[in-house]
Amino acid sequence: MRVAERKSKLRFTITRLALTLFLAVISAACKQPKVDSEMAVKPADVNESRITNADREPQNWMTYGRTYDEQRFSPLNQISDQNVSRLGLAWHYDLDTNRGQEATPIVIDGVMYFTSAWSKVFALNAASGKLLWSYDPKVPGNWAVNACCDVVNRGVAAWKGKIFSGTLDGRLIALDATSGRLIWETLTIDPNFRYTITGAPRVAKGKIIIGNGGGEFGVRGYVSAYDGETGKLVWRFYTVPGDPSQPVESPILTRAAQTWSGQWWKLGGGGTVWNAITYDPDLDQLYIGTGNGTPWSAKFRSPEGGDNLFTCSIIALKPDTGEYVWHYQEDPADAWDFDADEDMILADLVIDGRARKVLMQAPKNGFFYVLDRTNGTLLSAKPYTFVNWASGVDATTGRPVETAVARYTGPDPAPIVPGPIGAHSWQPMSYSPVTRLAYIPVNDAGFKYKLPDSFAAQKLAPNYGVDVVAAGLPQDPKVKKAILATVKGKLVAWDPVQQKSAWTIDRPGPWNGGTLATAGDLVFEGTASGNFEAYRADNGEKLWSFPAQTGVMAGPVTYKIGNEEYIAVLAGWGGVFPLAAGEVSFASGRVRNVSRMLVFKLGGKETLPQVPAVEQPQLPALPNPASSATIRKGEQLFQTYCAGCHGDVAVSGGVLPDLRRSSALTDDSWFEIVLRGDLQSEGMVSFSKELSRDDSAAVRSYVISRRNQNAVPETH
Numbered sequence: 001m002r003v004a005e006r007k008s009k010l011r012f013t014i015t016r017l018a019l020t021l022f023l024a025v026i027s028a029a030c031k032q033p034k035v036d037s038e039m040a041v042k043p044a045d046v047n048e049s050r051i052t053n054a055d056r057e058p059q060n061w062m063t064y065g066r067t068y069d070e071q072r073f074s075p076l077n078q079i080s081d082q083n084v085s086r087l088g089l090a091w092h093y094d095l096d097t098n099r100g101q102e103a104t105p106i107v108i109d110g111v112m113y114f115t116s117a118w119s120k121v122f123a124l125n126a127a128s129g130k131l132l133w134s135y136d137p138k139v140p141g142n143w144a145v146n147a148c149c150d151v152v153n154r155g156v157a158a159w160k161g162k163i164f165s166g167t168l169d170g171r172l173i174a175l176d177a178t179s180g181r182l183i184w185e186t187l188t189i190d191p192n193f194r195y196t197i198t199g200a201p202r203v204a205k206g207k208i209i210i211g212n213g214g215g216e217f218g219v220r221g222y223v224s225a226y227d228g229e230t231g232k233l234v235w236r237f238y239t240v241p242g243d244p245s246q247p248v249e250s251p252i253l254t255r256a257a258q259t260w261s262g263q264w265w266k267l268g269g270g271g272t273v274w275n276a277i278t279y280d281p282d283l284d285q286l287y288i289g290t291g292n293g294t295p296w297s298a299k300f301r302s303p304e305g306g307d308n309l310f311t312c313s314i315i316a317l318k319p320d321t322g323e324y325v326w327h328y329q330e331d332p333a334d335a336w337d338f339d340a341d342e343d344m345i346l347a348d349l350v351i352d353g354r355a356r357k358v359l360m361q362a363p364k365n366g367f368f369y370v371l372d373r374t375n376g377t378l379l380s381a382k383p384y385t386f387v388n389w390a391s392g393v394d395a396t397t398g399r400p401v402e403t404a405v406a407r408y409t410g411p412d413p414a415p416i417v418p419g420p421i422g423a424h425s426w427q428p429m430s431y432s433p434v435t436r437l438a439y440i441p442v443n444d445a446g447f448k449y450k451l452p453d454s455f456a457a458q459k460l461a462p463n464y465g466v467d468v469v470a471a472g473l474p475q476d477p478k479v480k481k482a483i484l485a486t487v488k489g490k491l492v493a494w495d496p497v498q499q500k501s502a503w504t505i506d507r508p509g510p511w512n513g514g515t516l517a518t519a520g521d522l523v524f525e526g527t528a529s530g531n532f533e534a535y536r537a538d539n540g541e542k543l544w545s546f547p548a549q550t551g552v553m554a555g556p557v558t559y560k561i562g563n564e565e566y567i568a569v570l571a572g573w574g575g576v577f578p579l580a581a582g583e584v585s586f587a588s589g590r591v592r593n594v595s596r597m598l599v600f601k602l603g604g605k606e607t608l609p610q611v612p613a614v615e616q617p618q619l620p621a622l623p624n625p626a627s628s629a630t631i632r633k634g635e636q637l638f639q640t641y642c643a644g645c646h647g648d649v650a651v652s653g654g655v656l657p658d659l660r661r662s663s664a665l666t667d668d669s670w671f672e673i674v675l676r677g678d679l680q681s682e683g684m685v686s687f688s689k690e691l692s693r694d695d696s697a698a699v700r701s702y703v704i705s706r707r708n709q710n711a712v713p714e715t716h
C-alpha cells in the first residue's frame, strides 16, 4: 500500500471513529437504544429496536404505515403549508405495466423499496430514482383469473437486510436488500384453491406476517407467521371454522363454528386477511382485519342463520403463537362484501376524560370504529358518510342496527349504500396527532343487491351469490343518469373523539388515493381523476396540485435524504373499481393507466413526458344475427364470468381493453381467446371448462349488442 493510500485510509478510519463517537453521543442524548454505526451503510438493516422506534427516524419510512401504529403521519416539516406551492417533481421512475398501482413505498437509509403489478419488486436510489435492482417473481399470467381486484400489490416489509413481499400466486419471498437476489421463498397457500396475495407483509418480532385474498373464490381465510431468517412457518390462524369432521386448528374455532349453519366449509367460508395487519408493541398484540364470507349472501353461505365468526371482524392475536386474544365483529352475517380489511390505526386518545389505547378503522360498511384495543370493546361507531343499510351501531351490543332494506329479501333489487367497493377500501387513511384528525378517502357508491333463485359455486367465476344481471347499470338513459348522479367521492377529515367530520373535500367520483399527514400541516392525496394534491391539514384549504396523467390510488410517503425532504407516491389507475364498475367508474374521471413512481421536492423542476389523449373513436355497428334470448343468455354469462375484469355490462373502466372495441368480435380469434386461452400469459385464461362454444358465441353476441347500443362514444 502506498503512503498516500495509507494516510487516506487512516483519515477515513479516524473520520469513521469520530462519526461513531458522534453517533454514540447523539444516541445517548436522545436516550435512544444503542445504534450500530454501520447502520447507515447496510441496506434495510431494520432490527427490533429500529422498527419499534421508527418514529425517531423521521427521515425514513420503515414499514407500511411508517410506524407500528400505522398512523401515516410524518414529523417532517421542511415541506409545509407555507411553501408547498413550490413543490415540484424531483424525479420519476416509469414502470413496465399498465395495471393498477397500490403500493406504499418504504424508504430506509436512502433506498426506496416498492412493489408493482404482478408482484414485481423494485429498489431505487431514493434521491435520484436510479434503479438499484428489481426482482420479477414471474407470476404465471393465468393466476390473474383468481384475483378479484386486479394483479395489484400493496408493498414490502424490511427486516435485517431482507425485503419481503407476497406474490399474486401465493408465495412469500425474501430478497437480499443489497442485490435483490432471492434468499428464500415459500408457498403460503394450497394451489388447488384460488388464493391470491396482494397485501403487504408486516414484521413482528422477527416473524413475517402475511394473509391472502380469495373471499369471492371459495377459500378459507387465514393469516400466517414465517420466520424471517429461514422462511419456516411459525404459526397459522384460520379465521373461519373448517370441515367439522376434521380436527379443529385452534380452540376458538369450536366457538366460531357455533355461529355457522349448513355446509359452509364446502364453499370455503371466506374471512380472508387480504390487507389489514397491525402489530402493537405496547400490548404485544397483533391485529388482523377479515373479509366477507363466501359467497356474499349469507343465505347461501349459512342458510340457517348465524353470525359467521370471524368474517368481517377485527381479531387480536398473540404474535408469538397466533393464539386468539379477542375479536370484534363489525358485520354479523355479512351479506354485502363489507370487509373489515381496511388499515387499522393505533393511537392514544382521551375519550370522555379517560386515556384510552384505541384502534381506529373506517371499514367498507361506512362506520368509523373506535375500539379499546386492550380488550376489543367498542368505544364508539358513527357513519363517516351516507349509509342506508344500518341506522347505527348499538353501543351496548356492538352490533349494527340494520334497516329494512339491508337483507334484500324482496323480488326487486335493493339499492344499498355503500356497495362492495366500500365507503372506504384499502386506500390507506392517515391520522395526525397534531390536528387529531383522521383523513379518509371516502367512496359514495351503492349497489343493487338481489338474491338469485339459486346458487352454485363456480370454478372460474367469482362466487358472489347475488344476482349479477340485476346489479348491472340500467341502460334507460333517465334511470342511468339518476344512478350515476349518486356516485361520488370525498376526502373526509374525521375527528375520532367527537365522531364527526371537521372538513370535507368533494370529489367527482370514488376510488381516490390513500392519504399522508405531515407536521408541515399538510395532507397529501392522489385523485382518481389524475392529480396529486396537498391540503392544509387543519382546515382543508387546497394548497397545491400536480397533474399526474393517471389516477393515483396508492398511499403517499415522505422521507428525507441529507437536508432534503421528498414526497413520493406510486401513480397508476386500476384495481377493482375501474376493472369491474364499468361506466360507473367514469364518474371519477376518464383516466388511463400510466404506471410510475412520482417523487417531489421543493423547487423540483423535472417534467413528465406528454401522453397522448385517450382516443374514443365512434364504434361502427356490427351485424348481430343472434336472437334476443341468446343475447340475454350472453348477458347472464358475461355478468357472471367476464364483468369482474372487463367491466359491468361490457364497458371497460380504462384499465383492460374494452371488449366492445375488440377486433375478435368479427372473427374466430374470439373463440381462440375465450376457449383456447391464447391470451393466457396476460391473464385471460381459457374458459373451455365452464363455457361451451355456444355459450362463448352468446357472450360475443351480447358484447356486439352492447357495442351497437353505444354506437356513439360515451360523453362522460
Ligand code: CA
Residues within 6 Å of the ligand: 215, 216, 291, 292, 337, 339
Ligand atoms: Ca371482499
